[in-house]
Each structure stands twice: as C-alpha cells, then as structure tokens.
Amino acid sequence: xxxxxxxxxxxxxxxxxxxxxxxxxxxxxxxxxxxxxxxxxxxxxxxxxxxxxxxxxxxxxxxxxxxxxxxxxxxxxxxxxxxxxxxxxxxxxxxxxxxxxxxxxxxxxxxxxxxxxxxxxxxxxxxxxxxxxxxxxxxxxxxxxxxxxxxxxxxxxxxxxxxxxxxxxxxxxxxxxxxxxxxxxxxxxxxxxxxxxxxxxxxxxxxxxxxxxxxxxxxxxxxxxxxxxxxxxxxxxxxxxxxxxxxxxxxxxxxxxxxxxxxxxxxxxxxxxxxxxxxxxxxxxxxxxxxxxxxxxxxxxxxxxxxxxxxxxxxxxxxxxxxxxxxxxxxxxxxxxxxxxxxxxxxxxxxxxxxxxxxxxxxxxxxxxxxxxxxxxxxxxxxxxxxxxxxxxxxxxxxxxxxxxxxxxxxxxx
Amino acid sequence: xxxxxxxxxxxxxxxxxxxxxxxxxxxxxxxxxxxxxxxxxxxxxxxxxxxxxxxxxxxxxxxxxxxxxxxxxxxxxxxxxxxxxxxxxxxxxxxxxxxxxxxxxxxxxxxxxxxxxxxxxxxxxxxxxxxxxxxxxxxxxxxxxxxxxxxxxxxxxxxxxxxxxxxxxxxxxxxxxxxxxxxxxxxxxxxxxxxxxxxxxxxxxxxxxxxxxxxxxxxxxxxxxxxxxxxxxxxxxxxxxxxxxxxxxxxxxxxxxxxxxxxxxxxxxxxxxxxxxxxxxxxxxxxxxxxxxxxxxxxxxxxxxxxxxxxxxxxxxxxxxxxxxxxxxxxxxxxxxxxxxxxxxxxxxxxxxxxxxxxxxxxxxxxxxxxxxxxxxxxxxxxxxxxxxxxxxxxxxxxxxxxxxxxxxxxxxx
Numbered sequence: 001x002x003x004x005x006x007x008x009x010x011x012x013x014x015x016x017x018x019x020x021x022x023x024x025x026x027x028x029x030x031x032x033x034x035x036x037x038x039x040x041x042x043x044x045x046x047x048x049x050x051x052x053x054x055x056x057x058x059x060x061x062x063x064x065x066x067x068x069x070x071x072x073x074x075x076x077x078x079x080x081x082x083x084x085x086x087x088x089x090x091x092x093x094x095x096x097x098x099x100x101x102x103x104x105x106x107x108x109x110x111x112x113x114x115x116x117x118x119x120x121x122x123x124x125x126x127x128x129x130x131x132x133x134x135x136x137x138x139x140x141x142x143x144x145x146x147x148x149x150x151x152x153x154x155x156x157x158x159x160x161x162x163x164x165x166x167x168x169x170x171x172x173x174x175x176x177x178x179x180x181x182x183x184x185x186x187x188x189x190x191x192x193x194x195x196x197x198x199x200x201x202x203x204x205x206x207x208x209x210x211x212x213x214x215x216x217x218x219x220x221x222x223x224x225x226x227x228x229x230x231x232x233x234x235x236x237x238x239x240x241x242x243x244x245x246x247x248x249x250x251x252x253x254x255x256x257x258x259x260x261x262x263x264x265x266x267x268x269x270x271x272x273x274x275x276x277x278x279x280x281x282x283x284x285x286x287x288x289x290x291x292x293x294x295x296x297x298x299x300x301x302x303x304x305x306x307x308x309x310x311x312x313x314x315x316x317x318x319x320x321x322x323x324x325x326x327x328x329x330x331x332x333x334x335x336x337x338x339x340x341x342x343x344x345x346x347x348x349x350x351x352x353x354x355x356x357x358x359x360x361x362x363x364x365x366x367x368x369x370x371x372x373x374x375x376x377x378x379x380x381x382x383x384x385x386x387x388x389x390x391x392x393x394x395x396x397x398x399x400x401x402x403x404x405x406x407x408x409x410x411x412x413x414x
Numbered sequence: 415x416x417x418x419x420x421x422x423x424x425x426x427x428x429x430x431x432x433x434x435x436x437x438x439x440x441x442x443x444x445x446x447x448x449x450x451x452x453x454x455x456x457x458x459x460x461x462x463x464x465x466x467x468x469x470x471x472x473x474x475x476x477x478x479x480x481x482x483x484x485x486x487x488x489x490x491x492x493x494x495x496x497x498x499x500x501x502x503x504x505x506x507x508x509x510x511x512x513x514x515x516x517x518x519x520x521x522x523x524x525x526x527x528x529x530x531x532x533x534x535x536x537x538x539x540x541x542x543x544x545x546x547x548x549x550x551x552x553x554x555x556x557x558x559x560x561x562x563x564x565x566x567x568x569x570x571x572x573x574x575x576x577x578x579x580x581x582x583x584x585x586x587x588x589x590x591x592x593x594x595x596x597x598x599x600x601x602x603x604x605x606x607x608x609x610x611x612x613x614x615x616x617x618x619x620x621x622x623x624x625x626x627x628x629x630x631x632x633x634x635x636x637x638x639x640x641x642x643x644x645x646x647x648x649x650x651x652x653x654x655x656x657x658x659x660x661x662x663x664x665x666x667x668x669x670x671x672x673x674x675x676x677x678x679x680x681x682x683x684x685x686x687x688x689x690x691x692x693x694x695x696x697x698x699x700x701x702x703x704x705x706x707x708x709x710x711x712x713x714x715x716x717x718x719x720x721x722x723x724x725x726x727x728x729x730x731x732x733x734x735x736x737x738x739x740x741x742x743x744x745x746x747x748x749x750x751x752x753x754x755x756x757x758x759x760x761x762x763x764x765x766x767x768x769x770x771x772x773x774x775x776x777x778x779x780x781x782x783x784x785x786x787x788x789x790x791x792x793x794x795x796x797x798x799x800x801x802x803x804x805x806x807x808x809x810x811x812x813x814x815x816x817x818x819x820x821x822x823x824x825x826x827x828x
Binding site: 035036039040051053054055056058089090091092093094107108109110111146150151152158159166167168169170171172173174175177178179180195196197198200201202203204205207208209210211212213214216217218219220221223224229231237265310312316342343344370383384385387388390410 | 449450453454465467468469470472503504505506507508521522523524525560564565566572573580581582583584585586587588589591592593594609610611612614615616617618619621622623624625626627628630631632633634635637638643645651679680724726730757758784797798799801802804824
C-alpha cells in the first residue's frame with residue numbers, strides 16, 4: 001500500500017516484524033570473561049558440569065548422622081537410644097566409620113561419614129547420659145541429606161548458548177567449578193543525529209533550534225539492553241555529510257541508528273543513503289503503527305540500519321517494537337525474554353483507535369492495594385513529558401477500534 | 415518467640431521488615447555526572463525546567479502554516495483558496511509575516527511564522543495554479559501545532575530527587591538543556607565469604623570442600639540493583655579473622671554481607687561480631703520464612719550488616735526480601751518500584767505450606783499463548799539447579815496453609 005504522499009509501502013506491524021526477522025545479521029564475536037563480570041551478558045557456549053554437585057553426600061541440617069534403619073519404628077513414646085561416637089567438621093573428610101547403634105554429630109553442610117545414610121535433627125533428640133541420645137523420630141534413608149550429584153549430575157548440561165546470564169547463573173557456574181566462560185561481545189551501535197535545527201543539550205537555544213533528545217534516549221535504551229552506544233554527533237541534513245558518517249558507522253559498528261527529522265525530504269534522503277551503501281538496502285519504509293509510522297528499516301551487508309522519526313515518543317516505540325528484536329539477534333540471545341517484562345492491569349478509561357493501524361499508548365501503572373491499573377497518557381505524540389510519566393506501553397491491535405475502561409491490558413514495561 | 419535451639423527471636427516477616435525499615439543508614443553522597451552516564455542512577459536533585467519546551471510554536475506535520483479562520487466553514491465540496499507566499503526551513507526563524515489568505519510551506523518541527531496559528535496537512539490540499547492551493551478541510555486554531563511550553567512549562571518540576579533515571583528521563587533532561595546533573599553515589603557493598611570448607615570456583619575440589627557460590631550470586635544481585643560489589647575473599651570460620659575483616663569492611667563500604675555456613679555456631683559467631691562492633695548491633699536473628707530462616711540483620715553505626723545463611727536459595731530470598739529495601743535507602747531511591755517487577759500467573763499445581771511461616775517458592779513462568787502459568791520448582795532448599803531454572807519467586811503468607819492449582823499468584827521476577 002502506498003500512502004497519500006507516495007511514501008512507499010506502509011506495511012502492517014506483523015509484516016514489518018517478519019521482514020526484520022529475515023534480515024541477515026553478522027554473527028556476534030565471542031570473548032572470554034571471568035564469572036564476576038558476566039552478569040547480563042549472553043552465554044556463547046554450552047555449560048556442562050564436569051563434577052557432581054554436591055560432590056559428596058551432605059547434611060542439610062545440624063544434627064546426628066546415622067543409619068536410618070536404627071530409627072525404624074521409633075516414636076516419641078517409644079524412643080531408640082544411640083551412642084555418639086564421633087563428630088564431623090565442616091570441610092573435613094570424616095576418617096571414621098559409623099556402626100549400627102552409633103551416630104556422629106554433623107553440622108549443616110558436613111560430609112556424611114561412611115556407614116550413615118540420614119541425619120537426625122537436634123530438635124528430634126534428647127540427651128541421655130554421657131554420650132547417648134534418645135531418638136524421638138523415625139527417619140527414612142536420605143532424610144536431611146543431599147546426595148552426591150543430586151543438585152547437578154556430572155555431565156549434565158546446565159546452560160545453553162544464547163542464555164542471558166543472571167546472578168543465579170553466576171552462582172551455578174561457580175558451583176561446577178567454572179571461573180571464566182565464553183560470552184558474546186556486546187554489539188556497538190552507532191547513533192547519528194541529523195537535522196539543521198539540532199543542537200547539543202548544554203548549549204543555549206537560538207531561534208528555531210531544538211535540542212538533541214533522541215541520541216541520549218537511545219543511548220539509555222541501548223545500555224539497558226546490553227549494547228554499547230556510540231554517539232557519533234549531530235550532522236547537518238545534507239546528503240554527502242550523512243552519507244559519509246553512515247559509511248563510516250557501518251564499518252565500525254554492528255548496527256546504525258539514524259535519528260532525524262520527520263519531514264518527508266529528510267526521511268527519503270536517509271532511505272537513499274541506506275540503499276546506496278549495500279544489500280539489501282531499505283527493507284521497509286513506513287509501518288502502520290502510531291507513533292512511529294515513518295520508520296525506515298534496512299540492512300547494509302549484514303549491518304542493520306534504522307532511520308528513526310524525530311519525535312521522542314516515536315523513537316521509544318520504534319526501539320521497543322522493531323529494534324529490540326534485531327538487537328537480540330546481534331547479541332546472540334536466543335530466548336525471547338520479552339514475555340517477562342509485562343504485567344496485566346485494568347484500563348482506567350476508554351481509548352479510541354483507528355482501524356488498520358497498530359496503536360501504542362503510553363501507560364502509567366497505578367497500584368491500588370495490590371490491584372494494578374493502567375492509566376493511558378493521552379497526548380500529542382512527541383511530548384517528552386508523557387514519556388517521563390510513563391511506565392510502559394500497551395498495544396491496540398490493528399483490527400480493534402479501541403479499548404474500554406476496565407479492559408485487562410498487557411503493559412510492556414520499559 | 416525462641417526456637418527449639420534457643421536461637422533467639424524468630425520473628426514474623428512483617429516484623430523483620432519493620433525493624434529493618436527503622437535502622438538508620440548513612441545518607442548517600444552525591445556526585446555530578448554527564449547525562450549520558452546516568453542511566454539507572456538515582457537523581458539527587460530536583461529538576462526544574464529553565465525553559466519552555468518547545469520554546470516556540472512548532473508544526474507537528476508537513477504542510478502549510480496559515481490562519482485557522484481562513485479555513486472556517488471549508489469542506490471538500492466548498493474549498494477555500496490560499497496563496498503560498500513563503501517557506502519555513504528547519505532550524506531557521508521565519509523572518510516574514512503571513513497575512514489573511516496566505517500560507518507558508520512548513521516541515522514537521524518547523525517554527526510557525528508570525529500571523530499563523532494552525533498547520534494544514536498536505537493531504538488536505540490540492541495544487542491550484544502556480545502558487546495557490548485549494549484547502550479541503552477546516553482547521554481550528556492550534557491544529558497540528560505544539561504551542562511553546564505545551565510539553566514542559568518553564569519553571570515546571572520535571573523530576574524529583576530519589577527517582578531512578580530511565581532512558582526517557584535522560585531525553586527529558588536534554589530537552590530542558592541539562593547536560594549534567596547530581597546523582598547519588600552507588601553504595602559499595604562488601605561481600606565476605608566465611609567457612610573452613612569454602613574454596614574459590616577455579617580450584618580443584620578436595621574431600622569435603624565446597625565452592626564459593628554465594629559471593630558470586632550476591633555480586634550479580636548487587637550489580638543488577640545499582641550497587642558496587644566488593645568481594646573481600648574467603649575467610650576461615652574463626653572469630654578473630656572474621657572480626658578483623660568485618661571491622662575493615664564497615665569502614666570502607668556502605669553495607670556488609672557476610673555469607674557463611676548455616677550451622678548454629680557459625681551464625682552465633684557472626685551475631686557476636688556484629689554486636690561487638692557498634693550500635694545497635696544485631697537487630698534480629700532468625701525470621702519465620704523459608705528458605706532463609708537463620709538470617710541475621712544488624713547495623714554498625716549506620717552501616718547495615720547481614721549474616722546470610724549458606725544455602726544459595728536462602729541467599730537469593732534474603733536478598734530479594736530483606737536486603738533490597740535497605741539497599742534502596744542506601745542508594746537514595748525514594749519510590750518503591752517493586753510493584754513493577756511482578757507479573758500475575760496461574761499455579762500449575764498445589765503447594766503445601768506450614769502455617770506461621772512465610773514461604774517463598776521458586777517459580778518457572780510458562781507462557782501458553784499469552785496466558786501465564788507459574789510452575790513451582792519444588793526441591794530441597796539449597797539446590798542451585800532450581801535457581802537456574804527459576805524466573806522468580808512467589809510468597810505464601812504465614813496465615814495460609816498452601817495454595818491451590820489454578821490460584822492466581824504474583825510472581826516477583828529476579
């Protein structure tokens with residue numbers, strides 16, 4: 001479909017995402033890193049345990065290691081009597097054997113001595129004489145014990161390549177004795193601000209100038225999503241100038257984001273530059289979403305290049321909806337974690353929506369005694385103040401004409 | 415309440431959180447940072463706009479700037495005719511005046527010339543002769559225009575101290591011309607591993623030794639929550655050794671986490687050391703939660719000190735439930751953002767729970783065609799493999815005896 005200005009195909013959201021999914025990207029490089037530095041990075045190898053964890057049968061309680069069969073049939077009114085013949089210390093291999101009718105004192109985490117198969121908690125005993133205890137509870141073999149390999153078996157696959165490493169994964173790597181691992185290098189993403197009217201934030205405004213907002217917003221979005229932002233600066237709306245900086249950027253980074261005006265002339269120029277630099281060039285120009293309709297997506301020999309509309313609100317939506325899935329592939333991330341960035345809430349008011357267009361609406365989440373409400377922040381697109389108030393976005397699909405107050409919506413947080 | 419081993423007061427969850435809330439902490443120091451580096455940091459000043467944003471009336475469309483009254487009553491069948499006398503360029507102040515019956519071509523983002531109050535989209539015009547257009551739609555004053563100050567008024571408070579800075583906030587600071595700002599310094603948190611049996615992850619295991627998991631898991635949790643982890647190393651379970659390192663740590667960091675065995679002796683020693691170093695010393699020792707019951711919380715002259723049980727699962731729960739709220743205060747963060755880290759899901763199976771104890775259960779979140787399910791990962795506490803499979807935690811309150819399959823639960827992600 002061609003829009004009224006002949007701006008090329010304005011395609012539906014789903015079609016745009018499919019086209020992006022099929023754009024080839026360069027496979028990320030790997031680097032070896034110590035475990036303490038991998039939080040949030042993407043694993044680039046399969047982690048197989050070379051050890052049993054734990055590597056010996058351990059007590060999970062402070063108590064007495066013994067043979068469970070010595071306690072069979074025991075009740076509080078019919079106790080058994082056991083002799084304490086030894087003691088297990090943390091980190092020490094017990095060099096003794098426990099016979100029938102005997103037990104060894106053992107701390108939480110201690111190694112079970114030979115001859116024992118269960119641990120009786122202190123709480124279920126009474127002292128009896130000098131070295132004996134009264135056993136008040138029957139145990140089954142394995143009670144209060146973690147067996148060797150019960151947590152992680154030797155040879156078990158613990159983590160797969162493409163997994164985003166969390167704190168507990170760092171712990172798990174340490175548990176199996178791995179102190180460094182292969183992760184994917186973080187992609188460097190160039191940010192190019194264009195526009196004759198754009199000036200940096202720290203400079204006084206003159207006349208019709210406006211400040212560079214988008215390259216800072218994009219820097220933050222990239223940092224939050226595991227990429228390295230490279231702000232290239234602000235460039236004049238001139239074919240040769242922008243051609244030169246984009247040419248350099250596709251050589252020195254793994255993705256290029258060009259943020260500029262929303263006027264047709266500027267966007268067409270960006271599209272021509274993308275087409276001139278390599279294959280396949282522009283993949284789509286214009287999507288049936290609001291905000292963010294004039295988005296340009298392309299690829300230059302494996303380097304994705306996006307031309308973003310100038311409104312800050314459109315920049316954020318374009319990033320969340322279109323750029324993030326491509327960035328995930330550049331990072332080597334396999335699992336789609338996006339289902340976990342969402343929450344369900346009830347709309348506090350009606351929202352109208354135009355059919356055949358996917359609308360993204362800014363939401364403030366209100367927590368009213370544990371029940372979550374989604375308050376739409378309706379405003380002209382491009383207002384940075386609405387973005388500051390917002391907690392996330394909801395989507396109104398193209399086939400809907402709006403949503404009703406009280407409807408349950410899925411809020412994507414950002 | 416004293417537990418069966420005389421381990422001191424085992425208090426309910428809510429009481430423990432209240433006690434922690436009342437522990438005095440040192441007010442965080444501030445540092446001045448450029449906007450590009452503040453993502454995730456906590457704002458330490460009030461941000462007031464010294465400017466109107468936008469600072470001139472801007473067009474939100476490509477079109478013609480004119481007087482709305484020249485279009486009153488116009489329809490497609492009863493068009494008006496307007497003469498195009500000039501053009502507005504991006505970043506340039508128009509140095510001309512538009513009279514009745516005239517219009518100037520204007521790009522999206524252009525400054526409205528004097529005399530005009532609305533913008534007519536190209537889509538609602540037809541060319542007519544050399545320099546005239548046919549106007550096909552009536553406009554109201556302000557149509558397709560953002561007024562000066564409509565986004566952010568000069569003097570408006572944009573952000574408050576204690577706010578966690580997000581990408582859109584970075585953009586908003588730039589919008590009002592702020593290129594650097596005061597943020598709170600990130601708290602340095604010492605991590606002290608204790609235990610005669612603990613060895614680093616990269617060293618071969620001997621006998622009853624186990625690897626240091628917790629200090630790496632804690633490092634990751636601290637990094638994910640805006641703190642600077644300082645791993646102090648692994649220390650023997652000896653009063654003087656641990657006393658010395660904790661003494662040093664409370665001088666060089668803003669919080670101290672001691673992770674060690676779960677045996678009564680080790681925990682009592684940690685409690686005695688905290689009591690010996692300053693006021694108020696131990697605040698509580700033992701909480702009615704599972705996992706994590708033996709947790710010790712204290713404060714040494716404004717430096718919070720925690721003694722964590724040795725099980726990795728208990729470490730994560732203790733961090734999420736007890737340490738995070740204290741860390742938030744150390745960071746200077748005011749808003750409780752925790753309501754946004756949650757999602758609602760339906761339990762896939764029954765879970766039993768002991769009354770008068772708050773249980774935290776590891777959950778894997780399953781997304782079945784957009785509906786979220788919470789699969790409990792039931793296992794002995796201390797299994798690192800369950801942590802690796804988990805997406806988050808659910809809480810079973812002390813007054814409940816369990817949850818039923820199909821119940822809606824709130825999953826706290828981590």
